[in-house]
Amino acid sequence: MKMIFKAAALALTPMTAIALTAVPAVAQSKAGIAVADLQRAVGTSTAYTTARTQMNTTYKPQIDAFNARKAAIDADLKTKSDALQAALKAANNKPTPAIETQYQTFQQAQQTAQAELQRLGQPIAVANAYVEEQITAKLSDALKAAMTKAKVDLVLGPDATVSYQPSVDITAAVVTELNALVPSVGITPPAGWQPGRQGQAGAAAAPAANPQAPKSR
Template identity: 35%
Template sequence: MNTYKKFLLASAMIASPLIAASSAQAQVSGIAVADPEGAILGAKSLEAANATIATTYKAQLDQVRTRQQALQTELTALAAPLDTNKDKQVSEQELAAAEAAKNPILQKIKTAQTNGQQEVSRLNAPALRAQAYVIEQITQKYNPALETVVAAKKISLVLSANSAQFAQPAVDITDAIRAEIDRVLPTANITPPANWQPGQQTVQLLQQYQQAVYAQAVRQAQSQGAAPAAPGATTPPAKPQPQGR
């Protein structure tokens, strides 16, 4: 009897992983989740294009960094008189006092910010336009890549990763979609047609990408004890993690 029980136990231990694997495969074959933004913004062609953009528009991007640094220095000097307790920062109370007194320094700061940001935007525009064009090319490959993966894995339903409360890693096909995009679009053109304008989705994806790059820069700067630069079209030192689930 003991030998028979041991045999059943051993059989169950062998069968369990097989059943689990079969269940996971069934999930992948039926229902899957995907992160469209993660697949698009994580494409290798975007990473490669960023390197090309950084080289092509190096002069403008260097000017952007120089102007940002000059603007920060200017704003710090303008705000210094508002720091009444001399702790090298303007508190909410000090700012409120300046507003209540209608201190003319506030208008000078606002004017300097507006002028500086407009100049930075002008210098950044060509590189950002190129980056947006690359993102739009990748976006156009997303649906065909999704269809290819769905057909290969025999999936009947794909949910957005952001809307799923829980999903096993086995049902996430984002990496598979990204790999298919990389296969069909290994490189992207950084030169848009003369009259090309980015669509709303492209603009949103570009903004999301910039935010991811900036968040990464903030984390790196904090770890190094430095202040991060404002977000722009500069190439990040490493590929940012897409903001998904």
């Protein structure tokens, strides 16, 4: 399942690279400093883990089709790559017009394969982004609540620190707050939904049809 989500995400702007810019800026630390891995908090929240389990079932045909096609493409590209390496070796590593043509054919095959896998993985990637966006919409509130309870006024990401004691890591506290704010999410995006444009499709259609806005779960 990890492979399909990782590969399918190539079709979209990554949603899980969550920045700490959501944290209110402070002039100086007055109460304390903490560390929080917000990406891990989202990924280990109950809503996210439950949604991923549901997606394994709901999108199983697409996932199986993607994995089967990817395995076939990988095998084909390996055969082409091995043939190219063998031809180059036979030519004493001296490019020839024939080898150049073979190399260009291999590159084209790679690009075609990537485009095909992106297309096949698009439904799963969009659904995963939809799940993440519903959770991250409450991430700032969850972080603020965790900061208040931990009595800290400055939070750093793990990558922004050289070393820290486990006691200053409030990631688990953020997860607890997320679980309370977003106990569950939907896994089927509304028609026309795109990452970062939540509600835009419905708003555009409202003047003509005035549809009821979908309720978040």
